[in-house]
Amino acid sequence: MDVTHAASRLRALASDHARRSKTAVLADVFGHIENAIRAGVPHAAIVEELVSLGLDINLGAFRSALRRLRAGHAAISSAQARLAPTQFAGSSFADDRPSVRATSSGSLYDEGALCRLLRASASSPPRLSRDPARAD
Numbered sequence: 001m002d003v004t005h006a007a008s009r010l011r012a013l014a015s016d017h018a019r020r021s022k023t024a025v026l027a028d029v030f031g032h033i034e035n036a037i038r039a040g041v042p043h044a045a046i047v048e049e050l051v052s053l054g055l056d057i058n059l060g061a062f063r064s065a066l067r068r069l070r071a072g073h074a075a076i077s078s079a080q081a082r083l084a085p086t087q088f089a090g091s092s093f094a095d096d097r098p099s100v101r102a103t104s105s106g107s108l109y110d111e112g113a114l115c116r117l118l119r120a121s122a123s124s125p126p127r128l129s130r131d132p133a134r135a136d
Helices: 005-015 021-030 030-038 041-054 057-080 111-123
Strands: 098-101 109-110
Touching: 005 057, 021 030, 030 057, 041 057, 057 109, 109 111
Parallel strands: none
Antiparallel strands: 098 109
16 A cells, blocks of 8 residues: 555545545534634534534534534543543653543543653563562
């Protein structure tokens, strides 16, 4: 498989709004939608504008997608607030902000902490217990 060609084709698919879900398209302009709502613009007016721009969506689908997007953003925001940067004395890691990511199943994790854990576990061989019934 030609990786460069595959990457190019996948980028083209990601930018083709006709092939993406309505929620994915709305996610691209989510911040602007929230700003308009905070400014007092009714959902119906936002939907009218989105339809005029070529997105085939109705008010019910818009509100449903908005709820899903808000839930996703709230989960990431609360996870970022809970995660504090890992502190290592004299290390450049002390200034790192948590980089929260989500797995395909929706579980949240700190990408930097996971990378450091994987690096640390790869550099030290696993300890084997002499007594199989007792794990140190």
